[in-house]
Amino acid sequence: QVTLEESGPALVKPTQTVTLTCTVSGFSLSNTGIRVSWIRQPPGGALEWLARIDWDDDKVYNTSLRTRLTISKDTSKNQVILKMTNMDPVDTATYFCARIGSRGFGLDYWGQGILVTVSS
Amino acid sequence: DLQMTQSPSTLSASVGDRVTITCRASQSYNRWVAWYQQKPGKAPKLLIWGVSNLVNGVPSRFSGSESGAEFTLTISSLQPDDFATYYCQHYSSFSFTFGGGTKVDIK
Numbered sequence: 001q002v003t004l005e006e007s008g009p010a011l012v013k014p015t016q017t018v019t020l021t022c023t024v025s026g027f028s029l030s031n032t033g034i035r036v037s038w039i040r041q042p043p044g045g046a047l048e049w050l051a052r053i054d055w056d057d058d059k060v061y062n063t064s065l066r067t068r069l070t071i072s073k074d075t076s077k078n079q080v081i082l083k084m085t086n087m088d089p090v091d092t093a094t095y096f097c098a099r100i101g102s103r104g105f106g107l108d109y110w111g112q113g114i115l116v117t118v119s120s
Numbered sequence: 121d122l123q124m125t126q127s128p129s130t131l132s133a134s135v136g137d138r139v140t141i142t143c144r145a146s147q148s149y150n151r152w153v154a155w156y157q158q159k160p161g162k163a164p165k166l167l168i169w170g171v172s173n174l175v176n177g178v179p180s181r182f183s184g185s186e187s188g189a190e191f192t193l194t195i196s197s198l199q200p201d202d203f204a205t206y207y208c209q210h211y212s213s214f215s216f217t218f219g220g221g222t223k224v225d226i227k
Contacts, residue, residue: 037216047156047164047207049216060214063121096163104169105211106154113163 002026004111022080022097035100040093126219132227139195143208143219152211155193
């Protein structure tokens with residue numbers, strides 16, 4: 001079955017770069033039509049889309065965060081990686097990865113999320 | 121960038137009530153609109169894709185529709201399991217936008 005699992009540090013200091021990894025199973029990142037996104041949600045807040053990577057390595061970023069984000073994938077490891085630079089306390093959030101469904105482009109499978117706290 | 125303005129932000133309702141949540145697109149949009157349900161501490165769950173297509177296994181009391189730039193999620197008869205937060209989402213090849221969320225709580 002399809003699963004996604006986020007991993008990374010739970011605590012980062014301000015100004016640091018965080019690297020989050022999404023390990024997927026049940027599908028291949030190189031299959032035509034596969035797209036994976038990162039989304040975050042601050043405590044008590046709304047969902048915010050961050051970035052998307054497609055099977056053909058096409059990448060799209062949230063306009064307001066694009067200078068701080070880099071998304072990539074390692075197909076051999078079934079992983080999608082998100083790097084976010086210059087972390088700030090306002091970036092404290094649960095970070096989710098999710099697969100974009102081929103029908104209708106809804107996010108049909110999600111990881112459980114990882115809470116990243118930015119604090120000195 | 122396209123914005124999805126979701127309303128209301130909170131909604132108090134009783135079991136059996138008909139509930140309507142709306143999202144309005146700020147600019148040129150397409151029909152790739154989805155709706156999600158999220159419960160505390162959990163990842164969102166996809167309910168509807170492509171404006172009105174119900175995901176397999178989602179109860180038929182949930183439905184989606186559109187009228188111009190306004191997209192609507194309707195719960196025909198609210199059940200105890202439906203108390204949650206709901207989000208709309210618009211997809212384009214250039215962006216991915218969520219609404220601000222609607223918390224449905226017990227009246």
